[in-house]
Amino acid sequence: MDENTLARPVPEDAPAAAAAWVERIRRKVAESGRTVRLMEFCGTHTMAIARSGLRSLLRGAVELVSGPGCPVCVTADGEIDRMLAYCDVPGAIVATYGDLLRVPGSHSSLARRRAEGTDVRVVYSALDALQLARENPDRPVVFLGVGFETTAPAAALAVKTAREEGLGNFYVHSAHKQTPPAMRALLEAGDLKLDGIICPGHVSTVLGAEAFAFLPAEYGVPGAVAGFEPLDILLAVDHLVDAALGRRSPDLWNGYPRWVRPGGNRRAQVLLNEVFRPCDARWRGLGWLPGSGLCLRDEFAPFDAETRFPAAVPEPPARKGCRCGEVLRGLLTPAECPLFGRACRPEQPVGPCMVSSEGACAAWYRYGPGEEVRA
Amino acid sequence: MTERVTLAHGDGGEATHRLIAEIFYPALANPALLQGGDSAVLDPPGAGRLALTTDSFVVHPIFFPGGDLGRLAVCGTVNDLAVAGARPLWLSAGFIIEEGFPLADLRRLVGSMAAAAAEAGVQIVAGDTKVVGRGQADGCFINTAGVGLVPQGRDLGAHRIRTGQAILVSGPVGEHGVAVLSTRAGLAFETPVVSDAAPLIALAQAVLTAAPGAACMRDPTRGGLATALADLAADSGCDLVVEEAEIPVSPQVEGACDLLGLDPLYLACEGRLLLFCPAEEAEAALAAMRAHPLGRGAHIIGRVGGSGGRAFLRTAIGGTRRLERLTGENLPRIC
Numbered sequence: 033m034d035e036n037t038l039a040r041p042v043p044e045d046a047p048a049a050a051a052a053w054v055e056r057i058r059r060k061v062a063e064s065g066r067t068v069r070l071m072e073f074c075g076t077h078t079m080a081i082a083r084s085g086l087r088s089l090l091r092g093a094v095e096l097v098s099g100p101g102c103p104v105c106v107t108a109d110g111e112i113d114r115m116l117a118y119c120d121v122p123g124a125i126v127a128t129y130g131d132l133l134r135v136p137g138s139h140s141s142l143a144r145r146r147a148e149g150t151d152v153r154v155v156y157s158a159l160d161a162l163q164l165a166r167e168n169p170d171r172p173v174v175f176l177g178v179g180f181e182t183t184a185p186a187a188a189l190a191v192k193t194a195r196e197e198g199l200g201n202f203y204v205h206s207a208h209k210q211t212p213p214a215m216r217a218l219l220e221a222g223d224l225k226l227d228g229i230i231c232p233g234h235v236s237t238v239l240g241a242e243a244f245a246f247l248p249a250e251y252g253v254p255g256a257v258a259g260f261e262p263l264d265i266l267l268a269v270d271h272l273v274d275a276a277l278g279r280r281s282p283d284l285w286n287g288y289p290r291w292v293r294p295g296g297n298r299r300a301q302v303l304l305n306e307v308f309r310p311c312d313a314r315w316r317g318l319g320w321l322p323g324s325g326l327c328l329r330d331e332f333a334p335f336d337a338e339t340r341f342p343a344a345v346p347e348p349p350a351r352k353g354c355r356c357g358e359v360l361r362g363l364l365t366p367a368e369c370p371l372f373g374r375a376c377r378p379e380q381p382v383g384p385c386m387v388s389s390e391g392a393c394a395a396w397y398r399y400g401p402g403e404e405v406r407a
Numbered sequence: 408m409t410e411r412v413t414l415a416h417g418d419g420g421e422a423t424h425r426l427i428a429e430i431f432y433p434a435l436a437n438p439a440l441l442q443g444g445d446s447a448v449l450d451p452p453g454a455g456r457l458a459l460t461t462d463s464f465v466v467h468p469i470f471f472p473g474g475d476l477g478r479l480a481v482c483g484t485v486n487d488l489a490v491a492g493a494r495p496l497w498l499s500a501g502f503i504i505e506e507g508f509p510l511a512d513l514r515r516l517v518g519s520m521a522a523a524a525a526e527a528g529v530q531i532v533a534g535d536t537k538v539v540g541r542g543q544a545d546g547c548f549i550n551t552a553g554v555g556l557v558p559q560g561r562d563l564g565a566h567r568i569r570t571g572q573a574i575l576v577s578g579p580v581g582e583h584g585v586a587v588l589s590t591r592a593g594l595a596f597e598t599p600v601v602s603d604a605a606p607l608i609a610l611a612q613a614v615l616t617a618a619p620g621a622a623c624m625r626d627p628t629r630g631g632l633a634t635a636l637a638d639l640a641a642d643s644g645c646d647l648v649v650e651e652a653e654i655p656v657s658p659q660v661e662g663a664c665d666l667l668g669l670d671p672l673y674l675a676c677e678g679r680l681l682l683f684c685p686a687e688e689a690e691a692a693l694a695a696m697r698a699h700p701l702g703r704g705a706h707i708i709g710r711v712g713g714s715g716g717r718a719f720l721r722t723a724i725g726g727t728r729r730l731e732r733l734t735g736e737n738l739p740r741i742c
Binding site: 046047050051054082083084085086087088156211262263377378379389397398399400401402 | 583592652667668719720721722723724725726727728729731734
């Protein structure tokens with residue numbers, strides 16, 4: 033999905049255009065005499081919003097609430113502990129995305145295990161992990177697969193390729209998750225009072241925007257698929273504001289058509305279905321959600337790290353004071369967590385929301401709450 | 408067969424002597440070094456205050472587009488002196504070399520150090536070589552220390568940052584960081600990003616002549632521009648406000664950062680100067696930077712606000728966000 037963000041079809045005068053859209057949105061909301069509350073589901077949107085200062089520009093008119101669309105953040109403690117157990121496999125190379133490195137489990141982290149001697153490698157893609165397996169035929173390589181429908185196809189391709197090549201030392205721990213079930217769970221809980229949801233652009237390139245049509249159809253909540261430039265996000269906000277203020281009926285709008293095609297990416301979907309099957313998965317903050325995970329199908333069992341290297345992992349103790357779960361559900365802003373910026377900082381994280389480069393707490397810590405500044 | 412460094416090269420005996428005589432002396436020759444004593448004995452440099460700094464260099468990979476460990480080891484220390492307003496005079500160089508390191512690579516590193524020292528107008532007057540067993544170091548590490556002279560009456564530092572001053576940067580940021588990270592990640596870009604590693608002494612001197620009221624200079628290395636600004640905001644007690652649209656970033660760096668999920672404001676520069684000077688001297692300082700080959704891409708990027716001690720970025724679309732110090736490794740994102 034990275035080529036999406038590389039392509040920058042945004043015109044040179046984007047800053048001026050963005051200012052005009054901000055003005056237009058603020059005016060509409062002001063006339064209505066109320067404010068609008070939207071959730072950006074996806075962590076990449078959370079980061080883009082914080083980086084571009086959109087929250088400061090919309091302050092007092094549109095509240096942007098961060099959702100659970102950060103795959104590292106929603107990985108539950110027990111699953112992190114399970115992944116750490118691979119560090120005890122003799123000779124193992126544990127391959128992971130960099131984001132996961134410093135996420136604390138209940139007793140350690142991959143970064144700490146690396147410092148203690150485990151061969152932990154940071155990879156950019158599942159295919160890099162596959163390459164590690166080819167280069168180290170006498171050592172087991174365990175790839176920690178964390179991500180949504182965007183990263184899962186690459187993991188599927190790696191597993192399929194490993195089978196074609198007859199690689200006997202490549203294993204995947206699949207903690208991949210699907211986004212629509214999480215969105216349903218958020219709305220089922222009914223405590224969010226959202227006027228609309230900014231839907232993930234990258235996930236939609238794979239699934240198609242249709243995957244989120246249930247938002248207006250079943251819950252009456254408007255949705256807008258957005259790209260990741262500030263202007264993309266503003267267009268989605270504008271669309272959702274119109275729906276919230278009754279200027280249009282709630283619908284699912286594809287505001288990212290330059291990448292999100294009807295039906296999504298069929299090849300990626302076929303690959304996903306071929307290698308993975310839906311399974312129950314536990315989400316931090318949301319608990320067990322039926323059918324929300326992606327597990328390896330039985331025919332790919334030889335590549336399943338969990339069955340190849342079984343380990344008994346005790347139920348982790350509850351995190352004291354960490355409100356990550358409520359932050360992920362949009363019930364708390366990061367700054368409302370009592371640990372934020374005090375006991376929990378990026379270099380000393382208590383919860384994963386402070387570690388991941390897409391975590392809401394990391395975004396708030398790094399970029400601030402979007403205050404005004406005079407100079 | 409490749410000639411390699413062996414443990415014998417570090418034992419202080421004949422092999423060490425040969426290494427010094429064949430690699431270090433020819434490249435770095437100057438009278439103080441060739442004294443060959445246990446200490447370089449140097450004449451006092453004249454009136455002023457002495458500046459002393461040290462830095463260890465462990466960059467991986469050792470060779471990267473636009474530079475190498477040797478060039479970095481000289482530039483890093485020279486630049487720390489230069490931004491203190493000092494004229495760098497002498498450096499020492501300590502090598503910790505892993506057994507098996509190719510002698511040709513060592514020769515290349517020392518050659519780069521000699522070239523960078525000549526560019527910067529400093530002499531490497533003292534050195535040391537240690538060899539450690541295989542696996543006990545990663546190729547080669549270099550420590551350099553440097554002495555410089557700060558002319559009388561010159562006082563630069565965060566304590567002189569005041570409300571209303573202008574903030575300038577001498578060129579595009581993040582190039583060293585991307586050059587190293589992309590080499591490490593094995594990413595080949597069509598247009599490779601080249602490290603900006605360069606000695607800043609001439610540029611710094613030109614700026615100080617053009618803007619005699621200059622308050623503070625920094626070279627934003629590890630942690631990049633954002634971390635340098637966050638540090639200086641905290642140290643000065645002033646809010647610093649910079650404009651995203653004014654901060655120079657090359658399209659290649661921007662593209663690489665998009666791909667790797669990095670923020671160019673947090674990537675290391677090794678040849679950029681961050682300057683705080685009175686607003687009325689900003690244009691003169693800018694002109695002086697742009698007149699120098701290393702400062703062609705200079706920009707005025709912001710100004711010092713009121714008290715507060717925080718660094719803010721005004722984004723291209725007019726929003727505001729904080730600039731905090733870099734935390735942890737600059738890691739690639741996951742999706």
